[in-house]
Amino acid sequence: MAGCLAEYIAAVSEAYGKKSGGDRKVILVGHSMGGLASLYAAQNDRVRDRVGGLVTFDTPYLGSPFGNTAVAKVWQQVRLNSESCTITNDAMLRIAAPTLVGPLAGAIAELKFDENALDGLIEGTMTPALAVYLGVATLTAGCGHIKVTEHGPALDHAAAALKQYLGRLAPGTTVRDLTPVTAGGEVAPGWSVVDDTNAGGVDCSYNIASPVAKKGDIYFCSPSAAMADARWVETGRASMLCLSDPMSRRVVRYRMEGATGGAASPTGPAEHSGTPAPLRLDLDNGAKCRIRNGGSWGVQEENPDLVGFHSCDGGLVVWAGRSSRTGINQSGKSWTVRTGKETGGLTTREVRVAYYVATA
DSSP states (O other), X not given: OHHHHHHHHHHHHHHHHHHHOOXXXXXXXXXXXXXXXHHHHHTSTTTTTTEEEEEEESOOTTOOSSTTOHHHHHHTTTOOOXXXXXXXXXXXXXXXXXXXXXXXXXXXXXXXXXXXXXXXXHHTOOOHHHHHHHHHHHHHOSSOTTGGGGOHHHHHHHHHHHHHHHHHHOOOOEEEEEOOBOTTSSBOTTXXXXXXXXXXXXXXXXXXXXXXBSSSSOBOOBOGXXXXXXXXXXXXXXXXXXXXXXXXSEEEEEEOOOTTSSOBOOSSOOBOOXXXXXXXXXXXXXXXXXXXXXXOOOOOTTOTTEEEEEEEGGGOEEEEETTOSSSOBOSSSSOEEEEEOSXXXXXXXXXXXXXXXXXX
16 A cells, blocks of 8 residues: 555656646645555655655554454544543443442442453453443544544644644745846846836936845935836946836836936945845745835725835735834745735735845
8 A cells, every 4th residue: 555655646746846846745644544554655765755744643653452353443433532532431430320339339330341341452342341431432522533534623733733844845935136237237148128218317326225235336216206226337328227127127228417317327336234125025925026115105004003115916015014124024934024905904925035136
C-alpha cells in the first residue's frame, strides 16, 4: 500500500508543480491505517523530498491490541482519542448502578467488571463486561475512531498543524529591484521610453532621494500628481526619466527646460534619509499595489486612526498606523499588510513580492 501511495504522491507533486510552478511539496493527512501508510510512503526515496508534512488522526503507531479480531471491529468504532471524550468506570457504573447493592458490593462489582473486560481485550473475546464498556462508550463517546475526523477539537489541532507546515514551506516575501535606467543614465535593455505630453514640468532641484530607493542618485520630484517619486537624470539630454507605473516596463521622459516649462534638474547627489518603502507590492490574492504619492486619501471608517500607504487593484488600500514607516509588517519571513476599502473591515494579506527601485 505504501508503495502505491508513494507513486500517487509523486504524480500529484509533479502535476501541481507543472500547473502552478510551486515547490512540488505535498502535505499528507491520514486516518487510522492511512496514517501508517502515509508515514511509510513519506520515507520512500522517490518522494522523500516532496513531502512537506504529515498529519494523522487516530493512527496506531504502537500497534493495535486487537489485531484483526471480532472485538476490533466493534472497538474501533468507539476508540477514544482525547480527554474531552474519555469514558471512565463512573459512566459505566451509572448505567449499572441499579443492579448493585451496598458500597462493598459496588466496589467488588467494579473490580470484577474491570477484570472481565481486561480479559476480553487480552483474549479477543466479547465478554459481558467488555460488551458493557463498548455499549457505554458507543452511547457517550463523541469522538470515536470513525467520528474523530468530524470532531471539532481534533480538526482544530489538525488545522493548526497544517498552518505550521504551510508556514515552514512558504518561501517568504521575495524582494526585487526594478532597474529601468543604467548607471550611464540610459534606458536599460528590456525597457521602453515615452515622452511626457503634459505642458507643465516637475521640480527635482531639492535633491531629495526617492523614498522607494535604497541608494544611488534616484530622485523624488514634485508635484505628486506627476507620480514623480522615482526619477533618474538622463545622460546627454536635458531630461529626467521617471518610473511612474511600476506595473509596466516603461519610463516617461520629462524635459528639463527651466522654470517656465519642464523639469528643474537636481543640483547635487540624492540625499537619502529614513527607511525606504517598496514602490510596488504583489499580494497573495493576486492584487498589485503602488505606493501612495501625495494627494488626498479618505479615512478607513472602522479604523479612523489608520492611513493609506499603497493603493491596490479593485479599490483596495494598504492601511497602517501613522507611526509605521512603510505600512508593512516585516517581522516574519513573509511580510504582511492589512488591506480593505474605506468602508468595511480589513483583511491581512501576505506580500509575495516587494519591488524597490535601483540603477541597473
